[in-house]
Amino acid sequence: MAKPKKSAIILDGKALAEKIKLALRKEIIKLPSPPGLAAILVGDDEASKIYLRLKKKAAQEIGINFHEYLCGNDCCPNVPEEELLTMVGFLNNDPATSGIIVQLPLPKKFNTKKIIGAIDPQKDVDGFHPQNKTGIIPPTIAAVIELLKTTGENLPGKNTLIIGKSDIFTRGLKKHLMAELKIKKIKETKEITAGTKDSDIIVIAIGEAEALKKNHIKPGAIIIDVGINKVKDKTVGDVDPKAAEIAGWLSPVPGGVGPLTVACLLRNVLALAKK
Numbered sequence: 001m002a003k004p005k006k007s008a009i010i011l012d013g014k015a016l017a018e019k020i021k022l023a024l025r026k027e028i029i030k031l032p033s034p035p036g037l038a039a040i041l042v043g044d045d046e047a048s049k050i051y052l053r054l055k056k057k058a059a060q061e062i063g064i065n066f067h068e069y070l071c072g073n074d075c076c077p078n079v080p081e082e083e084l085l086t087m088v089g090f091l092n093n094d095p096a097t098s099g100i101i102v103q104l105p106l107p108k109k110f111n112t113k114k115i116i117g118a119i120d121p122q123k124d125v126d127g128f129h130p131q132n133k134t135g136i137i138p139p140t141i142a143a144v145i146e147l148l149k150t151t152g153e154n155l156p157g158k159n160t161l162i163i164g165k166s167d168i169f170t171r172g173l174k175k176h177l178m179a180e181l182k183i184k185k186i187k188e189t190k191e192i193t194a195g196t197k198d199s200d201i202i203v204i205a206i207g208e209a210e211a212l213k214k215n216h217i218k219p220g221a222i223i224i225d226v227g228i229n230k231v232k233d234k235t236v237g238d239v240d241p242k243a244a245e246i247a248g249w250l251s252p253v254p255g256g257v258g259p260l261t262v263a264c265l266l267r268n269v270l271a272l273a274k275k
């Protein structure tokens with residue numbers, strides 16, 4: 001009889017997100033007024049529209065007032081940068097707005113650094129502002145941390161590898177994994193290499209569909225998949241699902257980091273609203 005294939009424990013980000021949202025809902029109904037989340041979307045990027053819709057639905061489910069400021073083909077196309085800065089300035093001063101998102105990427109003509117830098121750090125729910133002293137952790141990073149915690153494994157001594165194209169993401173993740181989970185040995189790389197097989201934990205965000213294969217993985221490793229890729233009409237991650245035959249833990253796509261990122265964003269909104 002063939003030996004049954006081993007299978008990784010699936011890290012259910014969706015279920016954990018629902019748990020976090022329920023806890024937030026319970027806190028929000030006790031507040032004298034609901035928190036407000038303002039989201040600015042410039043352009044007609046389809047993926048950004050989908051992300052924003054998910055954020056809106058989740059915010060409304062738990063009693064956060066969600067306001068969209070959409071500058072695309074349907075309304076106010078070709079918005080000048082000055083106008084965007086004025087909009088951010090207005091929201092900075094609006095007492096009903098607890099948190100501000102500028103959905104990225106912005107169209108190329110905009111100076112993203114300047115616009116993100118114009119957000120009041122006290123309302124920066126994405127944790128993108130260079131002077132972020134609020135203790136806010138960027139939601140995607142917070143989601144990775146939550147998933148790692150649910151393994152219940154002894155994390156600090158684990159060889160950890162972050163595979164990511166964006167330096168801002170990999171640097172930020174490394175900093176927070178050290179601070180929040182006390183992980184000491186963390187390497188960053190831009191691509192999958194022979195070294196991936198030595199890692200006890202791999203976090204991957206390279207935007208390449210199912211690129212991390214089971215032969216890249218150490219048996220029993222914890223694999224967190226931050227990738228979101230469209231293949232035909234299907235959403236897939238950066239990890240081949242067959243990796244589950246080797247890994248000890250695996251976060252799925254969809255249903256892993258994605259929904260948890262939204263829940264962590266809303267947690268940031270409540271934290272800043274309470275300040």
Ligand code: GUN
Nearest residue numbers: 101102103104105126140
């Ligand atoms: N675009 C992709 N991810 C994010 C995010 O976490 N925040 C914002 N503002 N834009 C994004």
